[in-house]
Amino acid sequence: MSAAAVLTRPAPPESSRAVVGTLARIEVRRLLRQPVFVVAVLLFVLIAVTTPFSEYANADYVVTPENGTETNLDWPVLPGFFVGLGGLLAMNRVTKGASRAGDVLLASPATAFQRSLALCLACLVPGAIALAGTAYVFVFWMVDPPIKSVAFTEFSNAQLFSIMVQGVVTAVGGPLLGVAVARWWRWPTAGAITAVGLILWAVLSSLFRDTSWWERLLHHSSPFALAAYNTEGSSWVQGGSHHWRVAYLLGMCSLAALAACAHGSTGEERRRLVRYSIAAAASTLVALALTVFTGPEGYFGPWDPRW
Template identity: 80%
Template sequence: MSAAVAAALPSAPPATGDVVRSLARIETRRLLRQPVFVVAVLLFVLVAATTPFSEYANADFVVTAENGTETNLDWPVLPAFALGLGGLLAMNRLTKSASRTGDVLLAAPATAFQRSLALCLVCLVPAGIALVGAAYVFVFWMVDPPIQAVAWTEFTTAQLFSIMVQGVLTAAGGPLLGVAVARWWRWPTAGAITAVGLILWAVLGSLFRDTSWWDRLLHHLSPFALVAANSETSTWIQGGSHHWRVVYLLGLCLLAALAACAHGSAGQQRRRLVRLSLTVAGLTVLALALTVLTGPEGYYGPWNPLW
């Protein structure tokens, strides 16, 4: 009798953490099958694995004018481009397809907040891949440093570490932005437009040589910024604090995640998200200010005519 009564009663709803983890597992499997993401990962793995063996400017590297002004310090471009932009497009498509088909709802009854939070957790996948690649290359930097790379001698080990972390954060921020854009901008090509906009933003930001704090601000405002500007005759070391820039990029990642989770929220939950977003935004602006004001000013670095 008691068994029959228990069976007739409605079961307790699953815990929020269980729902989010279940959704995240489903969406992770979908991401790993997403064609854009698969191509992006293969490109990243191929270039990262061969970096220490292809034009790696260590002590044995023969420096010639034909090598151009490329530098091993440009390596963070790879995770930003392959996993940041590739992850943005992949997560944008993934989020839109989940919203259209409702396949995610098959896992468990879930709120819009839980579905968005699960998608944000999936963005840790490209970030984790970028972290492994960055650690692999950073080990080579420390064991067999590319001492003949343009501008290499201008950075401490701690600064090099922060430069690497910035590349990893772009690999997380791009996919998070893809989720947020898919939630708030339903236009079919919104993800592609956002990716192109980010590329243009980064290119324009790299044009500013920080001869003033205003130029330095415009340079570091971009989600991705190179640490040096090289030409055929000179190298310009961009000023600013690389350590505080890590905090700034982390703030941008959190803001993208909060924007994604705010879609579909209401009442007290919406108010909490708004308060949290304002707090994170304030700290992000502070980190940007410290990036610009506490680091060194830009300057011309040493130049080898063979470069």
């Protein structure tokens, strides 16, 4: 029997899992050494640790015209901004580095799907980091809530939990998108362009009060969406269901992972991934529709002139 025949023989399931696990550990080590990711995580950890002690608008916070108030509800965007966007850039570079090492990888008993799956599994590391920081801050929200923060008291604990979870999910989705972009778009600055596009999308979605369904759709479709729209003279509590929005973001993550794994697939494997992608896309659209149409409508929240 030739060596080529041995290499092309399908590996048993146990062997496939072992290959993916080994590759995932390698990619995790590469991610943890990526300078962009290291800097992003350090900044996120610093902000997370100091949040409950720096301009934290709890019951003891003194609201004055000089101090103003704090919008602590902005915090859930930070995991997505630092860990998510930082992870996007880092995983994009890690994936491109893995592609440049193609000769070595092709000589190993791993398929293109397994290599992409290993990269996607490495994206759980940013999610774990975001989860730890978010859980730390959420405990303070529950024990010593920032009740003097703009619009904070307008949400139930269940809603606040979902709002926090959204930040964790975006911290996973960013790196997954970085892998997918690196697989399908080989331009050197593709990762940076994608990150800028996400930021512009977030800015656009935050420019309006969701006084209509299409404004609510624009707002919630963005991966980074604030729970309240605050100006110098008013506070607008954005409508929609924060619980269904978690499902929408999870659907976006699954689509990014499926897009990454589809690159290089062939035959029945590709057809199976296409079927999964269609199902995931349909579920994601349903979750977005439920986010927009099942939650409460937006409204003006309480406002203190001293703010």
